[in-house]
Amino acid sequence: MNTLAALLPDGTLVTDPDILAGYRQDRALDPDAGTALALVRPTTTEQVSTVLRWAHERRVPVVPRGAGTGLSGGATAQDGALLLSTERMRAITVDPVTRTAITQPGLLNAEVKRAAAEHDLWYPPDPSSFEICSIGGNAATNAGGLCCVKYGVTNDYVLGMEVVLADGTVVRLGGPRLKDSAGLSLTKLFVGSEGTLGIITELTLRLLPAQPRQSTVVATFATLEAAIAAILAITARLRPSMLEFMDAVAINAVEDELRMDLDRTAAAMLVARSDAPGEYAVAEAALMVAACENAGAREVFSTEDPEEGEAFTAARRFAIPAVERKGTLLLEDVGVPLPRLGELVSGIADIAARREVLISVIAHAGDGNTHPLIVHDPQDADETARAHLAFREVMELAIALGGTITGEHGVGRLKKAWLPDQLGPDVMALTRRIKDALDPHGILNPGAVL
Amino acid sequence: MNTLAALLPDGTLVTDPDILAGYRQDRALDPDAGTALALVRPTTTEQVSTVLRWAHERRVPVVPRGAGTGLSGGATAQDGALLLSTERMRAITVDPVTRTAITQPGLLNAEVKRAAAEHDLWYPPDPSSFEICSIGGNAATNAGGLCCVKYGVTNDYVLGMEVVLADGTVVRLGGPRLKDSAGLSLTKLFVGSEGTLGIITELTLRLLPAQPRQSTVVATFATLEAAIAAILAITARLRPSMLEFMDAVAINAVEDELRMDLDRTAAAMLVARSDAPGEYAVAEAALMVAACENAGAREVFSTEDPEEGEAFTAARRFAIPAVERKGTLLLEDVGVPLPRLGELVSGIADIAARREVLISVIAHAGDGNTHPLIVHDPQDADETARAHLAFREVMELAIALGGTITGEHGVGRLKKAWLPDQLGPDVMALTRRIKDALDPHGILNPGAVL
Numbered sequence: 001m002n003t004l005a006a007l008l009p010d011g012t013l014v015t016d017p018d019i020l021a022g023y024r025q026d027r028a029l030d031p032d033a034g035t036a037l038a039l040v041r042p043t044t045t046e047q048v049s050t051v052l053r054w055a056h057e058r059r060v061p062v063v064p065r066g067a068g069t070g071l072s073g074g075a076t077a078q079d080g081a082l083l084l085s086t087e088r089m090r091a092i093t094v095d096p097v098t099r100t101a102i103t104q105p106g107l108l109n110a111e112v113k114r115a116a117a118e119h120d121l122w123y124p125p126d127p128s129s130f131e132i133c134s135i136g137g138n139a140a141t142n143a144g145g146l147c148c149v150k151y152g153v154t155n156d157y158v159l160g161m162e163v164v165l166a167d168g169t170v171v172r173l174g175g176p177r178l179k180d181s182a183g184l185s186l187t188k189l190f191v192g193s194e195g196t197l198g199i200i201t202e203l204t205l206r207l208l209p210a211q212p213r214q215s216t217v218v219a220t221f222a223t224l225e226a227a228i229a230a231i232l233a234i235t236a237r238l239r240p241s242m243l244e245f246m247d248a249v250a251i252n253a254v255e256d257e258l259r260m261d262l263d264r265t266a267a268a269m270l271v272a273r274s275d276a277p278g279e280y281a282v283a284e285a286a287l288m289v290a291a292c293e294n295a296g297a298r299e300v301f302s303t304e305d306p307e308e309g310e311a312f313t314a315a316r317r318f319a320i321p322a323v324e325r326k327g328t329l330l331l332e333d334v335g336v337p338l339p340r341l342g343e344l345v346s347g348i349a350d351i352a353a354r355r356e357v358l359i360s361v362i363a364h365a366g367d368g369n370t371h372p373l374i375v376h377d378p379q380d381a382d383e384t385a386r387a388h389l390a391f392r393e394v395m396e397l398a399i400a401l402g403g404t405i406t407g408e409h410g411v412g413r414l415k416k417a418w419l420p421d422q423l424g425p426d427v428m429a430l431t432r433r434i435k436d437a438l439d440p441h442g443i444l445n446p447g448a449v450l
Numbered sequence: 451m452n453t454l455a456a457l458l459p460d461g462t463l464v465t466d467p468d469i470l471a472g473y474r475q476d477r478a479l480d481p482d483a484g485t486a487l488a489l490v491r492p493t494t495t496e497q498v499s500t501v502l503r504w505a506h507e508r509r510v511p512v513v514p515r516g517a518g519t520g521l522s523g524g525a526t527a528q529d530g531a532l533l534l535s536t537e538r539m540r541a542i543t544v545d546p547v548t549r550t551a552i553t554q555p556g557l558l559n560a561e562v563k564r565a566a567a568e569h570d571l572w573y574p575p576d577p578s579s580f581e582i583c584s585i586g587g588n589a590a591t592n593a594g595g596l597c598c599v600k601y602g603v604t605n606d607y608v609l610g611m612e613v614v615l616a617d618g619t620v621v622r623l624g625g626p627r628l629k630d631s632a633g634l635s636l637t638k639l640f641v642g643s644e645g646t647l648g649i650i651t652e653l654t655l656r657l658l659p660a661q662p663r664q665s666t667v668v669a670t671f672a673t674l675e676a677a678i679a680a681i682l683a684i685t686a687r688l689r690p691s692m693l694e695f696m697d698a699v700a701i702n703a704v705e706d707e708l709r710m711d712l713d714r715t716a717a718a719m720l721v722a723r724s725d726a727p728g729e730y731a732v733a734e735a736a737l738m739v740a741a742c743e744n745a746g747a748r749e750v751f752s753t754e755d756p757e758e759g760e761a762f763t764a765a766r767r768f769a770i771p772a773v774e775r776k777g778t779l780l781l782e783d784v785g786v787p788l789p790r791l792g793e794l795v796s797g798i799a800d801i802a803a804r805r806e807v808l809i810s811v812i813a814h815a816g817d818g819n820t821h822p823l824i825v826h827d828p829q830d831a832d833e834t835a836r837a838h839l840a841f842r843e844v845m846e847l848a849i850a851l852g853g854t855i856t857g858e859h860g861v862g863r864l865k866k867a868w869l870p871d872q873l874g875p876d877v878m879a880l881t882r883r884i885k886d887a888l889d890p891h892g893i894l895n896p897g898a899v900l
Binding site: 097141171192208239277337368423430431 | 547593605620622629634635646682689786818854873885899
């Protein structure tokens, strides 16, 4: 450790166990987290390169980490590894002419949005955790959010990057150009690689003009089937800028906390928005209202008031913490092709009944990405075991429906046991060949994904 | 050859030299094209796998080919290689619920657009060659087009694929899901890999709702500087659905052929469109008219008539064949970050003057992607030599301006000598490591890109 500390500015390398303890886990709270050798908090690409060169020579594993808000254990400390936190890499510049931002990885997603907004520009991807998650972590997991149904995911916005490879080599990929067919699409490969191929030290992000004011539709349904029918009817007619789903458990959990006068007896609630310009948003909202009514909605409410619309969006974002008050959560992230959404949601209800655990389903419904929240009491060993069985069965169900075990959180350590079931042996072998080619000694985030 | 023919349906493998001659080159007309062993025209993924398994065992190179419209020599026949044409793989299905198309690679881009249009859906990427280029070739080169300034490139629309690896293994990547963070972003890696990593046998494409009716603005300028100023003013205010540039040579060449009453004395012409809904397109057109006028346009014309707008778009698309009547073309495809567009265009004029060759510049101006057309007489050895010098210097200029040697055509064989200058040795080494990991015997499209 001393040899590395000597190569870095004072204070960059930390071995104080009290500080290290705060970096041991991410939000997956992996109980198997190990004890790292040290924590490094570089401020420059050169320092990241120094760390990796040092680690590569000595075959010391390196676990990269953004804001530590990951839900799949991608940043869990490993015994004998270095933790590399990008939290101090916080520079950003926005170029309104190319509508791009060049940012270091440590900024929070919300800070990138704010920097863009100063130029009337918009960085769309919006994980529910946008106020606390880092843009580097977003790129590492190919994060999504609520707007993806219309605007796509993080990889759709990454035009270029600087990345430090396993041996410390620094490469620049892509750049502020919408079109570039020169060589392999390496930029896109590193997005979503969860720190297993390199450590991203700078991102060039595509920005859009500021999002127009949104219209908001809120609808409640007496049955899940009616809600699913409304979702499919909406997406068949238009591209909403948001189309979110909450089940009865989530509605009640939110209402317990926020007292918004939500319908506690509803089986499901949808929050949908349109950001078409001007009165086209009103027209799209009217189409969405009609789709909900035709599907047999119990109550449908529509508003042009941005604050009111934001309140319902915030309620949806608040569903996870609200359900968390009911018990410890296993937070799922399974997705299916949209026509299978009904089967997924009803299949999850079957699993909950069979395993006798409470599962609340919230979803980015418009893109088929659901977050089943499996509630359990970790003091109750039997319930915890049943919750883990349900967690596994939900993933198996998603795979059986042609879906994915993770739509936006990443595989990390929590889900890697199921990745081969989704991808199959040939894709796993392909993945392994790329991993081995880029990180022959396996020092980059070992134990994650593969 | 007989052992392979016996593994395939009758007529799939062709060795007739007359037929092979028609597959020797693509539109790059590479004079160094070799003589292939045979041509295979499979109809199924299984047949592609059979061919690659056979070739892999015997270390026989395989050159994949779509419609043969490539402009970088990516499909040039090699001595002793098998040519694998996907032209007979033509199945497509469109799912309006997930707004996706699943297509084999042999369909033309225009056929994919038509299949989508039957469901009121739209596949945006639109290379100028969209009526004759294949969707598989589009994916292999990460093709672009005129709408990319607003809608992005091919890779933005590929959600999944089936691809046959070098050894014949068939893998499925991604699928009809907007969000999928499970494992590496392999789908995106194969897009733009120009047949060097695998052969794509099926694509899952994201579709959008049908494009709204467009407003069209045409403006002419007495100086290049004024035209560039207008481009930057437009992109700083809004996202046009098209923003195309033609220089004086192109304007005159088009006018020679089409007699549209274009201003032959103008230095530059812009054709810009907006597809914002309803009167918002009119409003955006008005903003673009104002931007052109403020930049000192000589004449500005605006139309809501779709046919009239389409006629100007067609004129722009026709610029390459029109200039081609002046002589043989070296067709360039360099791109730069938008703020450097003026330097690129004026630098190209300097190169033309210095090398005493005619270079006409047309451009997808809104995304900084230009097509300098270097006109020469191949019978004139000296002029041809100067044309090739200019071709090289245009790429060097683009690289010096932080740009790319190819925005949308791919590297192929024509540009591979310059790829290291753009990417640098470390990115080339990274590329090579991935290539070697996926195609250890180097049988896939050898000589292309690397």
